[in-house]
Amino acid sequence: MLNKDQFADNHFIRTTIEDDLQSGKHTAIQTRFPPEPNGYLHIGHAKSICLNFGLAYVFDGKCNLRFDDTNPEKENQEYVDSIKEDVQWLGFKWDGEPRYASDYFDQLFDYAVGLIKDGKAYVCELTPEEMREYRGTLTEAGKNSPYRDRTPEENLDLFMKMRDGAFPDGSKTLRLKIDMASGNINMRDPVIYRIRRAHHHNTGDKWCIYPMYDYTHAISDAIENITHSLCTLEFEAHRPLYDWVLDNIPIQSHPRQYEFSRLELLYSITSKRKLNQLVSENHVSSWDDPRMPTISGMRRRGYTPEGLRLFAKRVGISKSENIVDMSVLEGAIREELEHSAPRLMAVLNPLKVTLTNFEHGKTQSRTAAFHPNNDSFGEREVPISSTIYIEQDDFAEVPPKGWKRLTLGGEVRLRHGYVIKCDEVVKDENGQIIELKCSIDHDTLGKNPEGRKVKGVIHWVSAEHAVPIKARLYDRLFTVERPDAVRGDDGEYLPFTDFINPQSIQEITAFAEPVVRDLPAESHWQFERMGYFVTDRYDHKMGETPVFNRTVTLKDSWQK
Ligand code: ATP
Numbered sequence: 085m086l087n088k089d090q091f092a093d094n095h096f097i098r099t100t101i102e103d104d105l106q107s108g109k110h111t112a113i114q115t116r117f118p119p120e121p122n123g124y125l126h127i128g129h130a131k132s133i134c135l136n137f138g139l140a141y142v143f144d145g146k147c148n149l150r151f152d153d154t155n156p157e158k159e160n161q162e163y164v165d166s167i168k169e170d171v172q173w174l175g176f177k178w179d180g181e182p183r184y185a186s187d188y189f190d191q192l193f194d195y196a197v198g199l200i201k202d203g204k205a206y207v208c209e210l211t212p213e214e215m216r217e218y219r220g221t222l223t224e225a226g227k228n229s230p231y232r233d234r235t236p237e238e239n240l241d242l243f244m245k246m247r248d249g250a251f252p253d254g255s256k257t258l259r260l261k262i263d264m265a266s267g268n269i270n271m272r273d274p275v276i277y278r279i280r281r282a283h284h285h286n287t288g289d290k291w292c293i294y295p296m297y298d299y300t301h302a303i304s305d306a307i308e309n310i311t312h313s314l315c316t317l318e319f320e321a322h323r324p325l326y327d328w329v330l331d332n333i334p335i336q337s338h339p340r341q342y343e344f345s346r347l348e349l350l351y352s353i354t355s356k357r358k359l360n361q362l363v364s365e366n367h368v369s370s371w372d373d374p375r376m377p378t379i380s381g382m383r384r385r386g387y388t389p390e391g392l393r394l395f396a397k398r399v400g401i402s403k404s405e406n407i408v409d410m411s412v413l414e415g416a417i418r419e420e421l422e423h424s425a426p427r428l429m430a431v432l433n434p435l436k437v438t439l440t441n442f443e444h445g446k447t448q449s450r451t452a453a454f455h456p457n458n459d460s461f462g463e464r465e466v467p468i469s470s471t472i473y474i475e476q477d478d479f480a481e482v483p484p485k486g487w488k489r490l491t492l493g494g495e496v497r498l499r500h501g502y503v504i505k506c507d508e509v510v511k512d513e514n515g516q517i518i519e520l521k522c523s524i525d526h527d528t529l530g531k532n533p534e535g536r537k538v539k540g541v542i543h544w545v546s547a548e549h550a551v552p553i554k555a556r557l558y559d560r561l562f563t564v565e566r567p568d569a570v571r572g573d574d575g576e577y578l579p580f581t582d583f584i585n586p587q588s589i590q591e592i593t594a595f596a597e598p599v600v601r602d603l604p605a606e607s608h609w610q611f612e613r614m615g616y617f618v619t620d621r622y623d624h625k626m627g628e629t630p631v632f633n634r635t636v637t638l639k640d641s642w643q644k
């Protein structure tokens with residue numbers, strides 16, 4: 085459930101909006117989230133979604149979902165569908181129907197015709213190489229295109245022919261006539277239309293010319309009466325163009341653009357293009373592989389919408405660098421699951437323990453709450469039998485200093501059960517420990533043992549009752565903080581795929597309490613002492629071996 089405290093506060097965009105509402109500049113705000121449907125959304129988009137939808141929510145305004153679909157070769161319906169699903173899953177609702185920049189292609193075309201008639205746009209025939217050459221550099225002014233002074237009539241005729249398919253792809257462009265000497269390269273007669281015979285997921289083969297991003301974006305915002313157009317900092321230098329376009333076409337609305345810094349997550353990648361490469365080169369199984377920083381991958385991993393919103397709030401909104409360690413994300417997820425996930429016991433690396441004095445009728449099972457601080461999760465019986473499994477790590481024959489768990493001759497409490505003492509260690513011919521023989525202190529169920537303190541508590545399952553489960557243990561996908569910024573000896577960037585963590589997934593069979601038998605998919609649990617787990621969205625099927633993904637460990641176990 086959303087509530088107004090869940091969103092970043094005290095940032096400059098929020099105070100600007102407060103001022104605009106207070107001064108009466110706007111009576112209500114309208115924001116938008118404008119993804120290009122050329123891939124699945126990632127954690128950076130989650131930040132932008134929480135900002136745009138969050139502000140609309142906090143100020144009782146509206147937020148549109150608009151697909152910025154001006155590059156038909158790279159875009160498709162699968163991406164459109166996944167984006168809608170992700171936004172909804174994060175807890176947000178867009179205003180009305182989803183919008184598409186392609187819905188405005190006719191209007192965009194008409195405005196371009198108007199600009200041509202006003203002498204503010206011209207058809208140019210420079211090749212891409214020539215265009216680069218004419219553009220100048222950061223320190224040198226550009227040169228006017230030889231086609232710049234065509235008459236409006238000539239331009240109009242050529243532009244209509246461009247639309248009607250009279251010219252080959254890439255042979256002509258429509259450019260704004262602004263200023264080739266501008267200190268801002270974006271203002272040096274930017275291209276606003278190009279010829280591209282590509283099938284569009286929405287408009288099919290209707291168009292062979294497509295408008296460029298900056299032109300499209302500004303006008304789409306204005307058509308939708310956006311009040312605050314929020315984007316990442318790399319668009320700061322595009323703002324003069326955004327304003328120029330809206331100042332030079334006959335449209336009432338003039339949204340204001342504000343820029344904030346992009347989120348970068350260490351040990352991760354936030355670029356759709358690179359994520360696409362991970363999928364297409366089969367480094368991961370799919371866009372929603374639980375190791376992916378995509379919203380759908382994180383969902384499958386067991387991250388929750390509430391946890392991701394908490395993360396977005398914590399990283400905040402500003403104009404300064406926003407490089408965030410993975411531990412901040414994992415911390416937010418963990419913190420949220422601590423309250424929202426019921427708990428049970430599962431043993432991942434089982435060591436057989438025979439309870440030598442187990443006695444039917446005398447040795448009792450206990451009921452235990454699913455959560456120590458939340459009765460609403462209910463309780464279950466934790467069955468015991470003469471053989472149990474404990475975690476291999478919870479026994480040490482030669483214990484280190486301060487060891488609180490089990491050792492030969494030592495005692496430990498079984499969570500929700502008795503205190504046991506290890507009397508004998510059984511080994512195989514290779515000296516591997518294969519079994520422990522332990523005795524129960526029957527006078528310790530729900531009470532402290534007489535005359536001594538037993539500090540350690542370990543989790544366990546009854547071998548007779550335990551359900552085998554498939555557990556997928558995930559680790560970070562990359563072995564270095566910035567996989568896409570490592571240079572080789574020659575100074576060139578190394579492929580980021582060189583830094584994929586070969587141990588990023590491990591699948592094991594584990595043993596869990598009987599309650600796991602009847603769980604639906606996407607059910608979140610804490611396995612006590614072992615981490616948070618979720619039943620896999622796709623592979624977990626009722627009546628079959630349960631499949632759990634480890635969402636995150638209980639403590640930050642990652643050491644640099
Ligand atoms: P990518 O490089 O991954 O393709 P993009 O910016 O091209 O990202 P869009 O689909 O154009 O992706 O982005 C939609 C919105 O999400 C934009 O407003 C964009 O600024 C925002 N956004 C994208 N990446 C991030 C990020 N890392 N942090 C914050 N906002 C982001």
Ligand code: MG
Pocket residue numbers: 120
């Ligand atoms: Mg983009």
